[in-house]
Amino acid sequence: MERELIRLEDWLADPSAETRLFSISGIGGIGKSTLLAEMARRCRASSVLTLWLDGQSELASSGALLTGLEAGLSNEYGRSRKPDSPLLPYIADELSKQRTVLLLDNGERLDRLESWLLSSFLTRLRSVGVLIAIASRGGLPPKWHANPDWGSRIETFPLRLFTREQSLAYLSESGLETELQQEVARKTDGHPLMLALTVDLLRTRERDAFAPTRDIPAILSGDWLREAASPALHRALTALSLLPSADQSTLSQLLDEPLDAAAYYELGRLSFIRGASQGLSLHHVVSRLLREDFSRRDSERFRTLRHKAFGLMADRFHDADRRTQTQIAAHVLDLYRENLPFAHAYADFSAPLRPDEPSRYREEDLPFLHRFLADSLTRSDWHSELVRAEDCHAVLDEIARRSPEGICVVRRDDGTPIGFCAGFRLHAANAPYLERYAPAFLPMLGDEGVRLSQAAPEAADSLCILLAAVDTDQSLYRPEELGALLMQQWLIHMTGGWRGIMMSADPQLNSLLHLLGFQKKERIRTDAAAEADLVLWELDFRHTTFEQWVQLVLRQTDPNRAARSKANPRDVAKLDADDVKSLLRHWLDPDELRQLPVLRRLGLSEVEVQAGIRSILNAETPPFPLTPLEQRILRESLRGALNKNQLAEVFHMSRTTFYRHSRQAMNHLAQALNGRILDQL
Known part of the structure; x- marks a missing residue:
């Protein structure tokens, strides 16, 4: 609240300050009363006559307001009115004798006294140097701002949420x-x-x-x-x-x-x-x-x-x-x-997402993006397998020069970039740069790649993402949180009628793309020595409607979506800790998960199992018998960022104690999953 308090100090320090109105507004719990209390403290420290009014009781009538001011003058300053002195002139005279600050909290019902205040009360204080700070959820009504005598004397202070x-x-x-x-x-x-x-x-x-x-x-x-x-x-x-x-x-x-x-x-x-x-x-x-x-x-x-x-x-x-x-x-x-995913190596959607519109790339962002990219290359993460590490900075420069609309930036509250993803829009003018820096990309698309490499820039309808990185030096946001913000912005951008194309050999990224509605087109073996095949993914909003995409995401994440076998629930085979361990081991690979015998035994799909586990581990209160501590252990284990020894340190346990808690967590997750499965049959 520095801005509001600085303005108060300016008014207190100005010997010729005129009567002003401060309109402090904001939603419930944002700090209006707290700000008024701090203003009162500073005013009293400056030996300014300071009176506090509560609008809930003292805006009921003009008499209630004046009586409240009289009580404040008497109780706090020892001033008393003569029995034959009218109340309004007495109050106006007392407030005129020295610099005065009136603080009115809970001013939502100011409209009850609006006419009297503007025509009778405030006119007596117009030229005497009084500051009236009024805190209300909606601020002063439009009639006050339009008033020819007082509109120019109102300063508005809408309070905002805290930054991270x-x-x-x-x-x-x-x-x-x-x-x-x-x-x-x-x-x-x-x-x-x-x-x-x-x-x-x-x-x-x-x-x-x-x-x-x-x-x-x-x-x-x-x-x-x-x-x-x-x-x-x-x-x-x-x-x-x-x-x-x-x-x-x-x-x-x-x-x-x-x-x-x-x-x-x-x-x-x-x-x-x-x-x-x-x-x-x-x-x-x-x-x-x-x-x-x-x-x-x-x-x-x-x-x-x-x-x-x-x-x-x-x-x-x-x-x-x-x-x-x-x-x-x-x-x-x-x-x-x-x-949406809650415990993923690249994106964690568990925190509330900002309502911001996707942020456009600015030229001054480029040094930040290069720094994030350099850090990412050092760690060998986030960048595309299609681009050689030594070419990544050149690719970013070319995208910024040739296809800046293909860059999506996530920012701090002050506008500083903290993450980005970048790719080329696919058309003839950009094809030479793809051929130079990602030569395998267009040939992998076959005839479609030929068409895209010859398309006119104005007809471009597809975008390939080649680079992504986040600022890991800052401590305000976890990398997975920034990944969720990036993915959200990119998805929102795609809904404007674009097709997004990505290729990845990373099983964790592949599992995330699958959950977010991307369609697997094919697996591509690029090198016999490669650890994994490249998977071509596509999210096409040229022909897929917005609601079709959302319904697809929901079908892949809703644990109640499919009709189950109508077998008697008492006859259903139960999951045990070993089953859960197998499920979690293959958590990120739907193809591997699909092959597990336990899924066939229970008549479940890999998506349903993933969704069931996700709903339990993302629950505000974990289902019995899983405890909050066990829930957090499982979530951190699924993220895969730390090994068992490091996790034991994070949870302030010895390795033996951590292993015991982990086994117990597996048993309790199995029981909770059994309950979910029985409920769905």
Whole structure:
């Protein structure tokens, strides 16, 4: 809140400062009252007359407001009014005797006194040097800004969510372990009150009890819902959380009873809702927490409405402009986030994803991208097998020069790049560079490669990704988190009617592409000495509609998707720890997984097994008998970044203790999976 406090200090230091109004606004829990409290502390330290008012009680009437000011003057400064002195002139006279700051918290009902304040109260203070700071969720109404006497004296301060850097700075004082600080920063999404509540809960509970913090969304959702005065608005808010934006008609389609015009108008007046081109839109943090709370309260109803909302978004996608399509695609990815990979070497979608639009490449980004690429080459990861390591920097320069629209950049809050992927758009002008730096690529496409190498630039409809790297020197985001952000942005870009082509021999990347709806075209043996074949992957939005792609992803990740054998559940063979160990060993290779006898024994597909394990290990509260500690051990083991000895150190255990916990985790995961399988039959 440096900007707001600096402005206060400027006003206090100016001997000729005029009467001003500070309008402080923001969603519930973002820190409005905290800012007012800090302002009060600084004002009192400067010997400025400082009075605090609570709008919940002291905006009921003009008399209540004046009585509150009189009480503050009496209790804090020992000043008393003569019995025959009228209240309003007395208050105005006292506030005029010296520099004064009035701090009004909970100013949502200022409209009750709007006319009196503008015509009677403020006119007496216009020329005496008073600062009035008003904190409310929606800020001062438009009528105040349009007022000829006061509009020019209003300064607005909309409070924002914490950046990741600010969240980690707060957490550094919490006493929590570094790993847990990172996890809290990811899950609290920069919301100050959620951050504080989470830290308080974790301080009073064991490190492995992160699951009880699931109560926090309900606490905050209840606070926001209280701003909506009627049950009809409560239901409308919950429905609106499932859509990126909605007009009255669209919203009514998700409700049992249509929303009338008056209720829609009242909905638009709530502090955490803004007008959008397609109607009304919820603040993204409020939207996410309302969804999480709704999902826990009534999971079946949530899934039904989510499916209906997806249908509405798919219908809108066809005729929407590109900006709206981008918003819809990003919202759908977040709406079904629990279906996306959560413990993968390249992408972890478990943290809330930003609602940002894909960031365009800028020339000044190039030195950052080269640094990320150099670090990646040192570690031998992230870059394409089609490009020789010594050519990667030249390829990046050519892409930046010839095909800058093929570069996708992820940035920090201050705009600094922290990750990228880059590729050529496929047409005749770029074909010579592909032939020089990735000579195997076009021939592998056969006749299609010939067509693409001769296509006119304006007819280009395909993109190949050759390079990707992230900034591993920064500590704000884990590499897998940046991988998820990159993949999200690239997928959103593809929904604009492009075909994406990738080739990989990396089994982990292949498993990720499979889960995200890429279609395997063929395996290509390039060298008899190669450890693995190259796999050609394609995601084609030229002929695949947006909803078809999402449905494909859901089919491949939903553990309940397929009809099961109708055998009596009591006759079904059970999984044991050895079965689970085999499943996890081949977790990243669907082809290997498909061959395991246990899948045939249970009548399951490899995708269903992957989805079942994913849903258990991604659950906020792991199913009995799996404990939160065992869940984390399995998740970290699946990421594959550390060996057993390193994992034992991470969990502060001896190797023997870690092995014992690992075996127990396998047994408990087997029991939890058996429960899921029986439920699905």
